[in-house]
Every structure is written in structure tokens, then in C-alpha cells.
Amino acid sequence: MDINKNTSRRSFIKKTAIATAGISIVPRHVLGSGYIPPSDKLNIAVIGGGGKGYSDAINAWNNGASNISVICDVDWNMASNAFKKFPKAKKYKDFRKALEEVKDIDAVTVSTPDHTHAVIAMAAIQLGKHVYVQKPLTHDIYEARMLTEAANRYQVVTQMGNQGASGNGVKQMAKWFDAGVIGKVNKVHVWTNRPVWPQGIPTPTDKPKMMDGLDWDTWVGPAKMVDYHPLYHPFKWRGWWNFGTGALGDMGCHLMDPPFRVLGLGYPTEVETNVGAVFVKDWNPEYIPESCPPSSRTQLKFPATEKNPTELKLTWSDGGLRPFHPDLIPADHSIGDNDSSNGVIMIGEKGIMTCGTYGRNPKVYLNNGELLTFKDTQESTLPEHGHNAAWVEACKEGFGKEKHKALTSSFDYAGPLTESVLMGNLAIRSYMLRHQTKPNQFKYPGRKKLLWDGTNMAIKNFDEANQFVKREYRKGWKL
Missing domain, CATH: 3.30.360.10 (Dihydrodipicolinate Reductase; domain 2)
Known part of the structure; x- marks a missing residue:
């Protein structure tokens, strides 16, 4: 699932060339991870659209504050409610194909069984996508350490789905x-x-x-x-x-x-x-x-x-x-x-x-x-919506910015936990x-x-x- 280093280098050269050409308005996907104007909507790919994935999609969408542009689930029967709620979203069964074909994804939610959390999140991170991953962050200890390090290396905004952390x-x-x-x-x-x-x-x-x-x-x-x-x-x-x-x-x-x-x-x-x-x-x-x-x-x-x-x-x-x-x-x-x-x-x-x-x-x-x-x-309701919405807003502001630093379960905390x-x-x-x-x-x-x-x-x-x-x-x- 590793991204090709030459591809990363070509992308960097392309960004540099555009920036030095005197263009003052640059599309967000060219500027790369974490540089989305706060007024813009994120394009979010939902990986795992059934069960918990459906509520994660609803919270990230936040009544239209974001676009749910992709819904990916190996079992389309499980994801049927998400497909109905977001009929314009592109439908996939394999997350690898979705990440390869849809170029304007800004962020990804991962709400699959535990054993696939790490490979999906890492594939998204290596493409510069911000990620929200359901708890537990990974299936084994090594994966948790690797995701924590990768989030900082690729400078993406992260959050684990243990919503009580924001309560x-x-x-x-x-x-x-x-x-x-x-x-x-x-x-x-x-x-x-x-x-x-x-x-x-x-x-x-x-x-x-x-x-x-x-x-x-x-x-x-x-x-x-x-x-x-x-x-x-x-x-x-x-x-x-x-x-x-x-x-x-x-x-x-x-x-x-x-x-x-x-x-x-x-x-x-x-x-x-x-x-x-x-x-x-x-x-x-x-x-x-x-x-x-x-x-x-x-x-x-x-x-x-x-x-x-x-x-x-x-x-x-x-x-x-x-x-x-x-x-x-x-x-x-x-x-x-x-x-x-x-x-x-x-x-x-x-x-x-x-x-x-x-x-x-x-x-x-x-x-x-x-x-x-x-x-x-607010004891009668989970702080889930705010936990997810805070991640969305931090994604717009970018890696290392104040809203990102304020997240309660970014991977630098969620990884060791x-x-x-x-x-x-x-x-x-x-x-x-x-x-x-x-x-x-x-x-x-x-x-x-x-x-x-x-x-x-x-x-x-x-x-x-x-x-x-x-x-x-x-x-x-x-x-």
C-alpha cells in the first residue's frame, strides 16, 4: 500500500512550478494536505458505510457542511442506508480502487472491522488525506506505532473515534x-x-x-x-x-x-x-x-x-x-x-x-x-457529533494549526492509548x-x-x- 516515491516527488515539483508561475488562486487539491479554506467543504470518502460507518458519515457530513463524495463498503446491503442518504456519492467495494480513481478526496473516515483499520488509514495518509479512524485505532501494536509516525510524517489531521474523549x-x-x-x-x-x-x-x-x-x-x-x-x-x-x-x-x-x-x-x-x-x-x-x-x-x-x-x-x-x-x-x-x-x-x-x-x-x-x-x-447524548465535527473543522484549517492541536484524540495521543x-x-x-x-x-x-x-x-x-x-x-x- 506504499505510495511511489517518484510520484511524491513529481507532485512536489508540480506544486512548486504552479506556485512560482505567479498564480494567486490555487485549487485546494494542488496545495495538498491540510490547506483547505475554512469556507470550503471537504470532500469525504466513507470507508465502511454500514453500522458505525453510517453514523460517522452523518456526523462528518454535518447537515451539508461537508460533501460525502465516496461510499465504499464490501457489503452494499450493509451500506444501503448510506447510499440512500447520499445518492450522489460514488459507490465502491474496494477502498484501493476508490482512492486510486477519485482524485479530489480531502479526507477519509474508516469504520471497518478492526483488522483493516491500519491498511486503509495508511493508504489514505500516504496520499495526503486526513483520516478519522474508529476505535481501536489498529489491530496490533506495531500498526498503531506506524500510523502515529505516518500521520506526522505526511502532516495530515487525524482523530480516533473514541468520542468520550471530547465529552x-x-x-x-x-x-x-x-x-x-x-x-x-x-x-x-x-x-x-x-x-x-x-x-x-x-x-x-x-x-x-x-x-x-x-x-x-x-x-x-x-x-x-x-x-x-x-x-x-x-x-x-x-x-x-x-x-x-x-x-x-x-x-x-x-x-x-x-x-x-x-x-x-x-x-x-x-x-x-x-x-x-x-x-x-x-x-x-x-x-x-x-x-x-x-x-x-x-x-x-x-x-x-x-x-x-x-x-x-x-x-x-x-x-x-x-x-x-x-x-x-x-x-x-x-x-x-x-x-x-x-x-x-x-x-x-x-x-x-x-x-x-x-x-x-x-x-x-x-x-x-x-x-x-x-x-x-448534554449527558443524554453522546459527544460523538462534536468529536467528529471538530476533526472536520481541523482538516479545513490544516496540520499543526490550532484546531488540530485542540483535537482530543489525534494519533499522537490515540496511538499510545x-x-x-x-x-x-x-x-x-x-x-x-x-x-x-x-x-x-x-x-x-x-x-x-x-x-x-x-x-x-x-x-x-x-x-x-x-x-x-x-x-x-x-x-x-x-x-
């Missing part, structure tokens, strides 16, 4: 923490009720009829080729390592964002996990390396930061598991969401700060018994490794604490775990 709740939590209300934090709990799709199940072996109109080869993309099955598409792909990133990938970038942002966290230094077992006949645990586990608990250790000058441990729980009520929170108070299904707890010296999904309903329980609450006047989330998945997959020692006897060498070198993207004490830092792409695909 008022997270902003209020940062104000409380910065004011020293709860003091230094050394423990964080984050949890979710996900998965709400099948996980911990055997790989399907039957071969049902292909869905009408589905381009399965492009849907599989860089992943290992498998036969089509409704347990993969639509939606249930989340529970398979080949395509998805499990409960952590689905909700981690939402729920780990408040502590990551408020406490100024960076790369973790250690990770340890355990997962729920699946048993089959005769009480034997099932080994299902292709499917994410039904539940897991993962602990990440973060070093002290300028904002929080003490190391801390962040514990993630999923599959219906959650932390118990801290003594400081009254027994009849929900923790996190109103039904306690998802949430965050940060335990400090002077009190506890908690919130629900997307940073909603933040509260502080102080050691002296005082309760601080925050009433968000995603790496930390995916570190949990690296530990889970390492935990599930098994080696046969004798006939019908196995050991699990991955069941240990893993020491992480964030700068070099490597586990220092268990080399086999490093296979999960960067996956192998299917032939014909590259980043």
Missing part, C-alpha cells in the same frame, strides 16, 4: 485531578460487560452459502483467509483474533481514556492477565486459540508521570467481571454506569474518582465523606499459548508477568509473546 465528563475529571482533589493515584479499575457477542467458541467448520453481493476477499483483507461464515460477518467478527480485538478492543479506548488522559499515562512497563476457561466433555479445558476468551482480567503497571508522580496499577475486567465497591463508596451507590455494567474507578490519596462509559456521570468520593458530582447538560489497550490483548494471547510436553499433557508458558519495553515494542522476558506485537499479512497486502 464534558472527562474534562471535569481532569479539572478535579489537576486541582489536587484526590491527590496521587496508585490504583485504577476499569471494567466492561463486553463481550455481547460470541467468544470462547470453536472455529466453525461448516461452509454456508456466501451472502449475496459480499466481496469476501476484500473483507478479509490482510488477515488470514478463512471461508465465509455468519459467525464472522456481520458484527460477530469482534470475537475472533483474526479480525477483532475482543472486549478490550471494543471498549478499552473508551474506558481507559479517562485515566490515560487525566493521569497523563504513557507506555506500561508490565502486564499480567488471566482468562476465563471454556470446558468441554470430561471436564477438559478447551484450547481455542482463534477465539477471544469469554472473560479476562488484566493488570497493567504504569510508571510515574509528571501529572501523577507515583507508579500505578490499572486492572481491566471484562465478561461480566467488575471490581467490588470500595469502602468509600456507599453500598447503595452504583459504580460507573447507573447499572454498574461499565466504568472507571481511580483511587487516590484523598479520595476516589469514578465515571461511567464515555466519561459520563463523574463523581468524587472524598475521604472526609464529601461527595462531588457533575451535571452535564491504543498500544496500551492492545498490550492487554498481547498478554491474553500469550496466556493462552500452550506447549505439548508429553502425549496429552500441556504447559502454558505464557502464564507469567510480562515485562514491556515500550520504546522498542518488545516483551523483554518472554520472546514468544512478541509474535503478537506485529501480525503477518496475507500475500498481496502490506502496510
Whole structure:
């Protein structure tokens, strides 16, 4: 998917020649990435037009503030609502063809399954297109690092679709923490009720009829080729390592964002996990390396930061598991969401700060018994529209400008956050490794604490775990 260097050089020469010829009004596509007059409309290509992609298209369009010029989806049935809403948009199934043929695209939204986020975003970035990519930013740690570096190298405006980052709740939590209300934090709990799709199940072996109109080869993309099955598409792909990133990938970038942002966290230094077992006949645990586990608990250790000058441990729980009520929170108070299904707890010296999904309903329980609450006047709606619209406006202003710097989840922030989330998945997959020692006897060498070198993207004490830092792409695909 790499752009030809000679093409880039020719484009630069062409731009220079036009500029020196004394032309005072230059088309925006000639001026290149990030130089669109604020009064102009962006031409946006929507990659992945169904489900979340449809709402991303609506938010980017913003009642006509932008043009939806391309809609690309491997399954046109899934994208039918987008086609109806934007009948003038050009329709494609393969994003590569769309990016090659439509020359006036300014920006791209990527709302596909996790395993194709990186290759699509990188292809757009290398063409100088601004990108909005759904969470998690990528499928593996290496991809997150590469996208973060590419966004700066190609100077494009970026945003990850974890809309809670733009919510008022997270902003209020940062104000409380910065004011020293709860003091230094050394423990964080984050949890979710996900998965709400099948996980911990055997790989399907039957071969049902292909869905009408589905381009399965492009849907599989860089992943290992498998036969089509409704347990993969639509939606249930989340529970398979080949395509998805499990409960952590689905909700981690939402729920780990408040502590990551408020406490100024960076790369973790250690990770340890355990997962729920699946048993089959005769009480034997099932080994299902292709499917994410039904539940897991993962602990990440973060070093002290300028904002929080003490190391801390962040514990993630999923599959219906959650932390118990801290003594400081009254027994009849929900923790996190109103039904306690998802949430965050940060335990400090002077009190506890908690919130629900997307940073909603933040509260502080102080050691002296005082309760601080925050009433968000927009709490009934997600901050999704504003999160996406802010990216659109920043695209018009350009890379490095004030609106771009003000984005809450540009890749310089979203990349390290995603790496930390995916570190949990690296530990889970390492935990599930098994080696046969004798006939019908196995050991699990991955069941240990893993020491992480964030700068070099490597586990220092268990080399086999490093296979999960960067996956192998299917032939014909590259980043």
C-alpha cells in the first residue's frame, strides 16, 4: 500500500512550478494536505458505510457542511442506508480502487472491522488525506506505532473515534485531578460487560452459502483467509483474533481514556492477565486459540508521570467481571454506569474518582465523606457529533494549526492509548499459548508477568509473546 516515491516527488515539483508561475488562486487539491479554506467543504470518502460507518458519515457530513463524495463498503446491503442518504456519492467495494480513481478526496473516515483499520488509514495518509479512524485505532501494536509516525510524517489531521474523549465528563475529571482533589493515584479499575457477542467458541467448520453481493476477499483483507461464515460477518467478527480485538478492543479506548488522559499515562512497563476457561466433555479445558476468551482480567503497571508522580496499577475486567465497591463508596451507590455494567474507578490519596462509559456521570468520593458530582447538560447524548465535527473543522484549517492541536484524540495521543489497550490483548494471547510436553499433557508458558519495553515494542522476558506485537499479512497486502 506504499505510495511511489517518484510520484511524491513529481507532485512536489508540480506544486512548486504552479506556485512560482505567479498564480494567486490555487485549487485546494494542488496545495495538498491540510490547506483547505475554512469556507470550503471537504470532500469525504466513507470507508465502511454500514453500522458505525453510517453514523460517522452523518456526523462528518454535518447537515451539508461537508460533501460525502465516496461510499465504499464490501457489503452494499450493509451500506444501503448510506447510499440512500447520499445518492450522489460514488459507490465502491474496494477502498484501493476508490482512492486510486477519485482524485479530489480531502479526507477519509474508516469504520471497518478492526483488522483493516491500519491498511486503509495508511493508504489514505500516504496520499495526503486526513483520516478519522474508529476505535481501536489498529489491530496490533506495531500498526498503531506506524500510523502515529505516518500521520506526522505526511502532516495530515487525524482523530480516533473514541468520542468520550471530547465529552464534558472527562474534562471535569481532569479539572478535579489537576486541582489536587484526590491527590496521587496508585490504583485504577476499569471494567466492561463486553463481550455481547460470541467468544470462547470453536472455529466453525461448516461452509454456508456466501451472502449475496459480499466481496469476501476484500473483507478479509490482510488477515488470514478463512471461508465465509455468519459467525464472522456481520458484527460477530469482534470475537475472533483474526479480525477483532475482543472486549478490550471494543471498549478499552473508551474506558481507559479517562485515566490515560487525566493521569497523563504513557507506555506500561508490565502486564499480567488471566482468562476465563471454556470446558468441554470430561471436564477438559478447551484450547481455542482463534477465539477471544469469554472473560479476562488484566493488570497493567504504569510508571510515574509528571501529572501523577507515583507508579500505578490499572486492572481491566471484562465478561461480566467488575471490581467490588470500595469502602468509600456507599453500598447503595452504583459504580460507573447507573447499572454498574461499565466504568472507571481511580483511587487516590484523598479520595476516589469514578465515571461511567464515555466519561459520563463523574463523581468524587472524598475521604472526609464529601461527595462531588457533575451535571452535564448534554449527558443524554453522546459527544460523538462534536468529536467528529471538530476533526472536520481541523482538516479545513490544516496540520499543526490550532484546531488540530485542540483535537482530543489525534494519533499522537490515540496511538499510545491504543498500544496500551492492545498490550492487554498481547498478554491474553500469550496466556493462552500452550506447549505439548508429553502425549496429552500441556504447559502454558505464557502464564507469567510480562515485562514491556515500550520504546522498542518488545516483551523483554518472554520472546514468544512478541509474535503478537506485529501480525503477518496475507500475500498481496502490506502496510
